[in-house]
Amino acid sequence: MFEWSDEQRMIRDAVRAFVEAEVRPRREELEFGDTPPYEVIRKLYRTFGLDQMAREQFKRRIERERLAAEGGPGRSETPTVDAGDGGGGGAGAGFMLLPIIELCRCSPGLVTAMGVSVGLAAATIMSRGTIAQKERWALDLLTFEKVGAWAITEPDSGSDAFGRMQATARRDGDEYVLNGSKTFITNGPYADTTIFICKLDEGNPPEERKVLSFVLDRGMPGFTQTGPMRKMGMHSSPTGMLFCDDVRVGRDRLLGETEDVPYREGAKQAFSVERTGVAAMALGIIERCLELCVDYAKTTVRFGRPIGEHQLVQEKIARMEMHRLNTENLVFRTIERAAAGRPMDLTEASVMKLYTARAAMEVALEAVQLFGGNGYMAEYEVEQLARDAKVLQIYAGTDEIQISQIARSLLG
């Protein structure tokens, strides 16, 4: 694949029209008004029938799993550790990535909020939960009727999430008691459903403890969700802290209802999916910056000619196009691999994330530079895109973590 198909172009144009009509006019309030992004996302779901599609896919999958549980053909009911397709799946990868790209041309935070709710929270329940848990929590997340959060990061453990995790679950009769705090949690302030990841404390050393995940509902006694944190960018994606203070949960909230699903292997697959999603986000940011810069370079006259005729400006535009083409090709590669049923492994996904996040940051900062003082003003979009692009180098694993993952896999 080296270009979008006619069908994909049609979808792209339709989503772009939606973004222009529904998102761009609200950019100001999403950016600076603390307006939660969920109604806009729900409108996207309704407009394109994503909620109905998710409902039907969910129904088919649950029917298959029930059949398998009864001994017929289909998927096993035993909790598995696949990343969950969140309703997208192989051939649909392009269809899933196009809205990401298009939304990121205007408001990348919307993608963060949507991606965490569907691609992490719902996908974790779909890959690790029992049928009953999927029906209880995942369907409402997949249709975006409810908002989900996925909480692993703690004040003292981000990159080393598993190694330094302090949050605990202790058995108490038939129940568990959860304690600990989480930070930088996307949708944390508003989530209806939160995946709380912690270690089972059996009195053993922390490094030997099993990692478990529990589903928490908003308002449970002892569970606190803070308001949105102030941050550099991604203003349309609320981020908060979570606290568990002796939160009592039954086994029905332990994903898979078993302590014996190895967490780390499943997490690796989820990380790959997340990292390839970042490449699509980067593409949206790069495309929009380049488009704005080409227009500005043609129409802004300095020293008697359009700035696009100055070679130093041309170099910026040429590098932006180089990054756009490379990033687009990596996105095409994701689509091709998914269609062939061979999703990227973690190392390849890390290479892709490292390159595309850096490319988006370079392009967005150079776009600010090309716009001069205007580029520094909030009124011009490139200022927001530059602030938003920065986080692509931090979340879903920092650049440094991607580098060590890639080097470890090459050097053994």
Ligand SMILES: Cc1cc2nc3c(=O)[nH]c(=O)nc-3n(C[C@H](O)[C@H](O)[C@H](O)COP(=O)(O)OP(=O)(O)OC[C@H]3O[C@@H](n4cnc5c(N)ncnc54)[C@H](O)[C@@H]3O)c2cc1C
């Ligand atoms: C906007 C936003 C949304 C987020 N959403 C979520 C969410 O929904 N759920 C969630 O659980 N988390 C979320 N996070 C957390 C995010 O995943 C972490 O911030 C990220 O993994 C980095 O961890 P940290 O912030 O603790 O940095 P640290 O791990 O403290 O890293 C500090 C610095 O040290 C470097 N470093 C660390 N270890 C190494 C090493 N081995 N080699 C070289 N350098 C190293 C890092 O690269 C970084 O430069 C979010 C973060 C942000 C900013």
